[in-house]
Amino acid sequence: MVSMKEVARLANVSVSTVSRVLSGSVGVSEKRKARVTDAVRRLDYHPNELAKSLKMGHTHTIALMVPSIQNLIFPAIVRGVEDAARKAGYTVILCNTDEDIEEEKRYIARLRTRFIDGFIVASMLPDSDHIRQLHKDGFPVVLTSRLYDETMDAVGIDNEGAAYEATGYLVKTGCKRIVFAMGRPEIPLYKDRFEGYKRALKETDLPYDERLVLHERNGTGSFYRLLMDLIRSGVQFDGVFSSSDPKAYVLLRALHDAGLSIPQDVSVISIDNVDTSSQIEPPLSVISQPLYEIGELAARKLIRQIDYKSRTGTLPPPQVDMLKTKLIVRKSTR
Amino acid sequence: MVSMKEVARLANVSVSTVSRVLSGSVGVSEKRKARVTDAVRRLDYHPNELAKSLKMGHTHTIALMVPSIQNLIFPAIVRGVEDAARKAGYTVILCNTDEDIEEEKRYIARLRTRFIDGFIVASMLPDSDHIRQLHKDGFPVVLTSRLYDETMDAVGIDNEGAAYEATGYLVKTGCKRIVFAMGRPEIPLYKDRFEGYKRALKETDLPYDERLVLHERNGTGSFYRLLMDLIRSGVQFDGVFSSSDPKAYVLLRALHDAGLSIPQDVSVISIDNVDTSSQIEPPLSVISQPLYEIGELAARKLIRQIDYKSRTGTLPPPQVDMLKTKLIVRKSTR
DNA sequence: CTGAAAGCGCTAACAG
DNA sequence: CTGTTAGCGCTTTCAG
Numbered sequence: 001m002v003s004m005k006e007v008a009r010l011a012n013v014s015v016s017t018v019s020r021v022l023s024g025s026v027g028v029s030e031k032r033k034a035r036v037t038d039a040v041r042r043l044d045y046h047p048n049e050l051a052k053s054l055k056m057g058h059t060h061t062i063a064l065m066v067p068s069i070q071n072l073i074f075p076a077i078v079r080g081v082e083d084a085a086r087k088a089g090y091t092v093i094l095c096n097t098d099e100d101i102e103e104e105k106r107y108i109a110r111l112r113t114r115f116i117d118g119f120i121v122a123s124m125l126p127d128s129d130h131i132r133q134l135h136k137d138g139f140p141v142v143l144t145s146r147l148y149d150e151t152m153d154a155v156g157i158d159n160e161g162a163a164y165e166a167t168g169y170l171v172k173t174g175c176k177r178i179v180f181a182m183g184r185p186e187i188p189l190y191k192d193r194f195e196g197y198k199r200a201l202k203e204t205d206l207p208y209d210e211r212l213v214l215h216e217r218n219g220t221g222s223f224y225r226l227l228m229d230l231i232r233s234g235v236q237f238d239g240v241f242s243s244s245d246p247k248a249y250v251l252l253r254a255l256h257d258a259g260l261s262i263p264q265d266v267s268v269i270s271i272d273n274v275d276t277s278s279q280i281e282p283p284l285s286v287i288s289q290p291l292y293e294i295g296e297l298a299a300r301k302l303i304r305q306i307d308y309k310s311r312t313g314t315l316p317p318p319q320v321d322m323l324k325t326k327l328i329v330r331k332s333t334r
Numbered sequence: 335m336v337s338m339k340e341v342a343r344l345a346n347v348s349v350s351t352v353s354r355v356l357s358g359s360v361g362v363s364e365k366r367k368a369r370v371t372d373a374v375r376r377l378d379y380h381p382n383e384l385a386k387s388l389k390m391g392h393t394h395t396i397a398l399m400v401p402s403i404q405n406l407i408f409p410a411i412v413r414g415v416e417d418a419a420r421k422a423g424y425t426v427i428l429c430n431t432d433e434d435i436e437e438e439k440r441y442i443a444r445l446r447t448r449f450i451d452g453f454i455v456a457s458m459l460p461d462s463d464h465i466r467q468l469h470k471d472g473f474p475v476v477l478t479s480r481l482y483d484e485t486m487d488a489v490g491i492d493n494e495g496a497a498y499e500a501t502g503y504l505v506k507t508g509c510k511r512i513v514f515a516m517g518r519p520e521i522p523l524y525k526d527r528f529e530g531y532k533r534a535l536k537e538t539d540l541p542y543d544e545r546l547v548l549h550e551r552n553g554t555g556s557f558y559r560l561l562m563d564l565i566r567s568g569v570q571f572d573g574v575f576s577s578s579d580p581k582a583y584v585l586l587r588a589l590h591d592a593g594l595s596i597p598q599d600v601s602v603i604s605i606d607n608v609d610t611s612s613q614i615e616p617p618l619s620v621i622s623q624p625l626y627e628i629g630e631l632a633a634r635k636l637i638r639q640i641d642y643k644s645r646t647g648t649l650p651p652p653q654v655d656m657l658k659t660k661l662i663v664r665k666s667t668r
Numbered sequence: 669c670t671g672a673a674a675g676c677g678c679t680a681a682c683a684g
Numbered sequence: 685c686t687g688t689t690a691g692c693g694c695t696t697t698c699a700g
Contacts, residue, residue, distance in 0.1 A: 003677055014687045019679060027685055049448045050393070051677035054384050054692050061427075070413050070609065075403045082403075082430050091444070093395075094428040096416050110425070114383045249613045256615050275404065279583045281590050281615045337693055348671045353695060361669055385693035388676050 002043045011039035022047060053115055058310065062302055063111050065095045065104060065121045072246050072274040073291060074122070077145060080295025081120060088303050090117070097123045105130050112139075118302045122146060125186055140305035140315060144298045147188050153305060154320040155297045159189045159271075162287040162325045163196025166241050166269045169285075169327060171204045173334045175239030175267055178206075179230065180213045181223055181251055183243045193243045193271060211235050220246050227254040238266055245272035248284055252332070267333040271325075283330035290323050297321060336377045345373035356381060387449055392644065396636060397445050399429045399438060399455040406580050406608040407625060408456070411479060414629025415454060422637050424451070431457045439464050446473075452636045456480060459520055474639035474649060478632045481522050487639060488654040489631045493523045493605075496621040496659045497530025500575050500603045503619075503661060505538045507668045509573030509601055512540075513564065514547045515557055515585055517577045527577045527605060545569050554580050561588040572600055579606035582618055586666070601667040605659075617664035624657050631655060 004022075008015045013032050020028050021036045028036075039045070053059045064081050066074045078094065085092050093111065097104040104123060108130060111119075118140030124131055124147045135141045135152050148154030170178050180197045183190035194213075201208050212235070214226040230237070231254075240255070242248035248270035252262065260266055262282055270277070273288030301321070308316040338356075342349045347366050354362050355370045362370075373379070387393045398415050400408045412428065419426050427445065431438040438457060442464060445453075452474030458465055458481045469475045469486050482488035504512050514531045517524035528547075535542050546569070548560040564571070565588075574589070576582035582604035586596065594600055596616055604611070607622030635655070642650040 001677090005677080015677090016679080016687060016689095017685090020686090023679085029685060032686085046443070046447045048388075048677050049444075050384065050388050051692090052679080054382075054388050054676090054694090055678050055680090057692080059384070068413065069403065069409045069416075072610070075409055078428070079402065079404050079430060082428060086441075091427055091448075093425055094412070094416060096413060107420075109380070110383075113380045114425075249610065252615065253613055253617075276406070276583065276610055276614075279587055280610075281586065335693090339693080349694080350671060350673095350696080351669090354670090357695080363669060366670085382693050385676090386695080388678090388692090389694050389696090391676080 001048065002045050003048070004045075007036065007039045007043055007045050010043060011035040057115060058117050058306070059115045060089055061091045061093060061114075061116055062118045062120060062299070062306075063093045063095055063107075063116050065097055065107065065119065065123045067099050067123045068096050069094065072276070073145070073244070073272055076275065076291035077122060077295035077298075080292040080297075081299040082295075084296040084299035085303070088299075090299075090303065092299075099123070099125070101125060101128065101130075104128075108134060117306050118142075120144060120298050120302055122298075124148070126188070135315070138309070138315065140302055140309060142298050142302045142305070144294055145189075148320055150320065151318055153301050153318045155294055155301065155323065156189075156320065157289045157294075157323055157325050159192035160196040160199070162271050162289070163193035163241070163243070164200045165196075165325070165327055166271060166287045167197045167200035168204070169329075170239040170241060170267055170269055170333065171200065171206065173267060175334075176206060177209070177212060177237040178239040178241055179227070179237045181226075181240065181242040181247045182213055182215050183247065184216055190243050197241060209235075212237060216247075220250055223247050223250045224254045227251055228258065231258050231260075240266055240268045242268065242270040245270050245274040245277050245284065245286065248272075248277075249280070252280070252284075262332050263334045269333055273328060278330065282332045285330045285333040286328050288326045288328050290325075294323060297323070335382065336379050337382070338379075341370065341373045341377055341379050344377060345369040391449060392451050392640070393449045394423055395425045395427060395448075395450055396452045396454060396633070396640075397427045397429055397441075397450050399431055399441065399453065399457045401433050401457045402430050403428065406610070407479070407578070407606055410609065410625035411456060411629035411632075414626040414631075415633040416629075418630040418633035419637070422633075424633075424637065433457070433459070435459060435462065435464075438462075442468060451640050452476075454478060454632050454636055456632075458482070460522070469649070472643070472649065474636055474643060476632045476636045476639070478628055479523075482654055484654065485652055487635050487652050489628050489635065489657065490523075490654065491623045491628075491657055491659050493526035494530040494533070496605050496623070497527035497575070497577070498534045499530075499659070499661055500605060500621045501531045501534035502538070503663075504573040504575060504601055504603055504667065505534065505540065507601060510540060511543070511546060511571040512573040512575055513561070513571045515560075515574065515576040515581045516547055516549050517581065518550055524577050531575060543569075546571060550581075554584055557581055557584045558588045561585055562592065565592050565594075574600055574602045576602065576604040579604050579608040579611050579618065579620065582611075583614070586614070586618075596666050597668045603667055607662060612664065616666045619664045619667040620662050622660045622662050624659075628657060631657070 004015050004018050008018045095107050122145045143154040269285045271287045273286040277284040338349050342352045429441045456479045477488040603619045605621045607620040611618040
């Protein structure tokens with residue numbers, strides 16, 4: 001690897017002169033500047049970012065923590081983060097935590113020692129004190145797609161409102177008995193979506209029937225059994241509102257296997273709008289959340305924090321941004 | 335950040351002693367060792383990996399280049415890579431290249447200056463001299479899921495054989511006129527799959543009809559039009575073999591929209607077996623490739639190269655591994 | 669067994 | 685305008 005020293009030697013100047021021209025050339029004579037740029041070219045010199053990082057205290061690297069990239073909502077988010085990061089000259093380290101808080105802690109502990117500039121955490125569960133600690137320790141952090149509160153930067157959607165709208169749409173199109181597929185209750189966004197469902201029922205004077213809410217047992221796959229059991233039990237329903245697209249896929253599968261036709265026998269709606277949701281049969285009606293934009297904004301906010309911190313030495317006041325969702329009616333609803 | 339110096343001061347030893355106990359304690363008296371470990375604990379000291387990297391010349395970081403994480407086959411591969419990497423104490427940087435060779439070059443140029451220990455490239459196109467150069471320059475590289483040859487480590491599947499088997503299965507179950515959805519010809523694996531299709535036809539004495547092969551125009555979405563046009567043109571067919579799962583999804587969509595039923599009117603098979611393929615309606619019959627294992631093995635091979643290089647100073651002889659594919663019959667075929 | 673010192677490649681005072 | 689110097693935090697000879 002060719003170092004600055006060699007460039008300096010070839011250009012017959014000192015390393016500091018080389019360093020100067022490489023970082024803006026303020027106060028360097030044209031003559032020497034030319035010699036340096038020439039030497040740089042001839043040696044095909046590229047500065048060692050690692051050494052720079054050690055000296056400067058930042059790495060232009062951010063960490064992105066997701067539960068699992070295999071969950072369909074994350075590829076788009078990750079892509080948004082990566083694009084925005086790259087545009088700003090940042091590199092992203094991808095961390096799959098598998099919902100395992102210990103794994104996440106280990107990951108963070110390792111990353112901290114490398115001068116990671118900041119963290120986007122899309123995997124936060126309640127009791128994640130290690131994340132709050134990170135923020136308290138002065139690390140730029142932005143939360144997304146899971147839990148967030150007012151103490152840290154975040155970008156999300158109005159989950160309660162989205163669920164309210166989804167349920168409302170089902171009601172408006174004639175559904176009277178709507179199944180709700182509820183995700184893991186530790187994840188607050190599911191609670192919010194549940195609330196939206198209940199509020200929509202109440203405001204349209206539809207009775208709330210406990211038997212119609214399906215609670216995830218272990219893994220998304222469990223909804224297959226849950227819905228099948230409901231069907232067999234004879235409880236009637238004419239609509240299904242899934243709290244996420246991946247769950248909707250398995251619900252749809254169960255409905256098909258039970259011989260029910262969609263949307264004639266039952267309307268299905270969901271929240272997310274993952275890429276495949278428009279392609280499957282039937283195309284899924286959804287409340288769409290702008291996944292890519294969420295990732296993009298999260299990255300931009302993080303970088304803004306990093307810049308702010310490098311200027312002032314402290315983190316800016318936290319701010320949570322809510323992005324708009326949109327109802328997209330396709331063929332799974334009447 | 336607490337440094338080794340502070341630990342040394344608290345423990346009343348020199349920094350070299352601290353360094354020694356932290357890296358195995360060879361030749362350190364029990365007494366001092368205890369003093370050091372105690373100081374480490376009390377100060378909650380964590381070594382600065384960046385400084386270590388600068389000194390040692392490696393970072394325990396690998397780069398993973400994919401065309402786009404939004405392509406359904408990559409989340410599983412990425413996950414495999416990340417899991418294997420993490421197990422070995424490595425961190426992965428995710429790079430989406432968008433099939434843009436210039437973007438890829440820029441990415442690599444940036445990464446090289448950071449002492450990246452190696453590259454897994456799942457995005458290689460022909461004429462990727464910058465990748466070969468990387469390898470020539472002594473960087474550990476493993477190729478996967480795209481182009482590869484004998485000059486570099488690689489992990490892949492037998493694409494020709496997989497396509498042969500897929501087509502053969504369609505023939506065996508009664509198809510006589512099989513549409514083939516051909517991906518971008520610059521990507522060799524699609525050529526291989528095309529060859530397998532043709533060989534199966536030949537060996538079963540079915541005529542090869544050019545009109546039955548659909549050539550991707552721009553983007554996977556183009557297959558919708560392509561298939562619709564074929565249907566309208568009146569050319570008969572009773573089977574569709576898609577060269578990848580994402581393409582199969584749009585083909586399925588077109589078939590549905592045209593009012594054809596699957597598999598009664600036409601059988602559909604594909605190569606990949608992405609997670610959602612078992613969930614959609616109808617569940618897709620596929621030749622499955624072990625995506626996760628491919629990623630896992632790629633990472634393990636890369637790390638093996640890194641280790642080998644750090645011991646011997648050179649790269650080990652390249653070796654390409656072929657993983658087994660498997661026919662999975664679901665509901666989209668007769 | 670232990671510490672002093674050099675140096676990885678770079679930046680940023682500090683003199684001149 | 686330019687060069688010398690002192691580190692960033694760590695590992696690793698090299699003496700003792």
